[in-house]
Amino acid sequence: MRHAVTFxxxxxxxxxxxxxxxxxxxxFALSLVSDALYFNDPRNLDVDLKPWMTPRYVVxxxxxxxxxxxxxxxxxxxxxxxxxxxxxxxxxxxxxxxLTALVRDAADTFRGAEQ
Amino acid sequence: MMDTVLALVPDYGVMLVFGVxxxxxxxxxxxxxxxxxxxxxxxxxxxxxxxxxxxxxLVAYILGDQLAFGLARRIGPAVLVYFERSDSTAHLLxxxxxxxxxxxxxxxxxxxxxxxxxxxxxxYLSGAGGLxxxxxxxxxxxxxxxxxxxxxxxxxxxxxxxxxxxTILSNFSGVVLAGAASVVVVLLLRRRWHAHMLAVxxxxx
Numbered sequence: 001m002r003h004a005v006t007f008x009x010x011x012x013x014x015x016x017x018x019x020x021x022x023x024x025x026x027x028f029a030l031s032l033v034s035d036a037l038y039f040n041d042p043r044n045l046d047v048d049l050k051p052w053m054t055p056r057y058v059v060x061x062x063x064x065x066x067x068x069x070x071x072x073x074x075x076x077x078x079x080x081x082x083x084x085x086x087x088x089x090x091x092x093x094x095x096x097x098x099l100t101a102l103v104r105d106a107a108d109t110f111r112g113a114e115q
Numbered sequence: 116m117m118d119t120v121l122a123l124v125p126d127y128g129v130m131l132v133f134g135v136x137x138x139x140x141x142x143x144x145x146x147x148x149x150x151x152x153x154x155x156x157x158x159x160x161x162x163x164x165x166x167x168x169x170x171x172x173l174v175a176y177i178l179g180d181q182l183a184f185g186l187a188r189r190i191g192p193a194v195l196v197y198f199e200r201s202d203s204t205a206h207l208l209x210x211x212x213x214x215x216x217x218x219x220x221x222x223x224x225x226x227x228x229x230x231x232x233x234x235x236x237x238x239y240l241s242g243a244g245g246l247x248x249x250x251x252x253x254x255x256x257x258x259x260x261x262x263x264x265x266x267x268x269x270x271x272x273x274x275x276x277x278x279x280x281x282t283i284l285s286n287f288s289g290v291v292l293a294g295a296a297s298v299v300v301v302l303l304l305r306r307r308w309h310a311h312m313l314a315v316x317x318x319x320x
Contacts, residue, residue, distance in 0.1 A: 003312065003315055006311075007307070007308060007311050010311070011304065014304055014307070015304070017300050018297060018300040018304065021300060022293075022297050024289070024293040024296075025289070025293035025294045025296075028286045028287075028289030028290040028293060029286075029290050031286045032283060032289075035286060039279060039283075044276060050118060050121075051122050052122040052124060052125070052153075054157070054162050056160040057156070057157070057160045057162065059160065060274055060275055061274070061275040063275075081162075082125050083125070084122055084126065
């Protein structure tokens with residue numbers, strides 16, 4: 001026991017590093033488990049639109065017909081298919097929140113009509 | 116930073132993927148994994164061709180990696196001579212070189228896949244430490260292939276949940292890196308403990 005105490009006193013920095021690395025690993029593991037558990041959470045559906053997304057990306061993530069998304073965003077299906085939503089919002093003088101609200105309303109209407 | 120880089124994908128496509136992956140292999144701090152994941156997502160939506168995304172990321176990885184190894188092989192020995200002037204670092208470097216020769220292939224493969232944030236440093240160390248080019252390449256190539264396939268594949272499969280997958284992968288990397296750091300510290304402590312007990316045994320009562 002005496003040897004262990006002397007050893008711990010002499011190596012307190014390394015022991016501190018060990019505790020810190022274990023605590024960090026544990027924290028990441030908890031976040032990992034929590035993210036995995038909530039992977040299919042309804043909150044992760046119809047996510048907020050981001051400036052890097054494209055109209056095709058919206059079609060894929062919101063699971064909407066391509067023609068509907070292009071119509072809502074007032075885009076040409078051929079010429080504007082690769083446009084970034086950030087640029088689109090900028091051109092229209094809208095915020096990303098406005099654009100998200102527009103697409104969500106269209107999605108609600110479409111899904112309501114489908115049911 | 117992340118959103119800025121991702122916003123460049125629709126504009127610059129696979130050229131951006133090539134540039135970022137290539138530079139990340141040289142230890143330039145760029146989000147290569149998230150970018151390849153996102154490019155895989157854009158492949159699923161039809162904005163980018165999947166085969167081109169995969170091939171571009173793989174070629175960029177291999178070229179950047181080989182450049183890191185080649186640069187370290189050319190410049191590394193001169194840098195190591197500088198550090199070998201001190202007795203303590205010379206001993207440490209000698210031990211590192213021995214370890215590299217014994218476990219080099221495994222270290223290269225792991226650093227190119229599960230511990231990918233350490234990839235450029237292991238490539239630099241391998242080049243500077245004199246690891247045989249053939250041995251390095253035989254471990255680095257499958258590593259690059261696995262890494263590219265996993266990130267492109269995950270992006271393609273989970274295109275609708277890209278941000279969630281990116282967060283999960285980032286947390287997974289955190290667990291692996293912090294876990295690896297813990298193992299290294301435990302090994303160091305074990306060595307010190309043996310040295311400590313040896314010193315105690317040799318001390319006259």
